[in-house]
Amino acid sequence: MVTSNNPPATPLGDSDKWENDLLRRYPREGKGGRKFRDYESEARPSVREFYRLNHRHQTMDFVREKQAEYLPLRKRRMTVWEALEYLNTLVDDSDPDIDLPQIEHLLQTAEAIRRDGHPRWFILAGLIHDLGKILCLFGEPQWAVVGDTFPLGCRFSEKIVYHQFFADNPDSVQPEYATAPGIYEEGCGLNQVTMSWGHDEYLYHVVKDRLPEPALYMIRYHSCYPIHREGEYDHLMNDHDHEMFAWVKAFNPYDLYTKSSDRVDFTALRPFYEDLIEEYLPGELAW
Ligand SMILES: [Fe+2]
Numbered sequence: 282m283v284t285s286n287n288p289p290a291t292p293l294g295d296s297d298k299w300e301n302d303l304l305r306r307y308p309r310e311g312k313g314g315r316k317f318r319d320y321e322s323e324a325r326p327s328v329r330e331f332y333r334l335n336h337r338h339q340t341m342d343f344v345r346e347k348q349a350e351y352l353p354l355r356k357r358r359m360t361v362w363e364a365l366e367y368l369n370t371l372v373d374d375s376d377p378d379i380d381l382p383q384i385e386h387l388l389q390t391a392e393a394i395r396r397d398g399h400p401r402w403f404i405l406a407g408l409i410h411d412l413g414k415i416l417c418l419f420g421e422p423q424w425a426v427v428g429d430t431f432p433l434g435c436r437f438s439e440k441i442v443y444h445q446f447f448a449d450n451p452d453s454v455q456p457e458y459a460t461a462p463g464i465y466e467e468g469c470g471l472n473q474v475t476m477s478w479g480h481d482e483y484l485y486h487v488v489k490d491r492l493p494e495p496a497l498y499m500i501r502y503h504s505c506y507p508i509h510r511e512g513e514y515d516h517l518m519n520d521h522d523h524e525m526f527a528w529v530k531a532f533n534p535y536d537l538y539t540k541s542s543d544r545v546d547f548t549a550l551r552p553f554y555e556d557l558i559e560e561y562l563p564g565e566l567a568w
């Protein structure tokens with residue numbers, strides 16, 4: 282709990298709250314399955330407030346502004362290891378029972394993928410998929426870094442969690458955005474679609490020329506629960522998106538269900554991951 286005596290030590294507090302809330306919304310199959318429940322009314326007030334802000338402020342204009350600010354990738358130059366260490370300076374101690382350092386989540390995700398015998402680029406996607414959260418260290422608010430992502434420029438799906446908060450989004454009253462396809466052609470492909478801004482889209486642009494395409498889809502759409510879990514926005518996708526989303530769906534359980542309080546042996550794992558980074562993403566990257 283965040284109390285006045287114990288404020289979040291870093292700006293990443295709500296990131297873990299969002300991720301823990303995802304687990305509540307999408308519990309692991311076999312642990313009671315997914316029954317109808319009123320997830321929204323059961324959420325913590327801080328999660329609800331997080332979505333209120335996210336849905337109010339994620340507009341086409343906002344995303345264009347953030348694309349112009351970040352996509353030239355002129356903030357820093359860092360190796361992947363430096364980015365991991367940089368991200369790890371964000372530790373939320375407001376919820377010590379459930380929160381892990383970011384690097385633990387990334388290594389736990391990657392190690393579970395590795396144990397299942399997947400290709401090396403899949404393991405690497407696990408290792409780096411949340412590095413875009415360094416946006417927090419550049420001063421971005423929580424709602425502009427994490428949370429479910431969704432297309433902009435078209436009608437907001439009613440299956441997006443807390444859909445009602447879009448009533449306060451200025452894009453909701455733009456006639457050209459009010460239809461299901463909005464400003465897009467049916468079947469245009471997600472690459473033509475402007476997504477809400479966050480850590481997925483940012484990291485995709487950092488690595489987009491360097492990794493196999495399934496890894497890029499995992500990175501770019503792993504928070505797009507309205508598509509990969511709810512099956513929405515089919516009308517904007519093309520056949521290639523459908524093929525690639527099989528990989529996004531394969532990735533999602535590793536992201537959601539591998540969190541464990543068992544500490545990873547960072548020193549023992551480091552040589553394997555240094556080789557892996559060297560293979561695909563050597564040297565400094567532009568962030
Ligand atoms: Fe993520």
Ligand SMILES: [Fe+2]
Nearest residue numbers: 386410411536
């Ligand atoms: Fe993650």
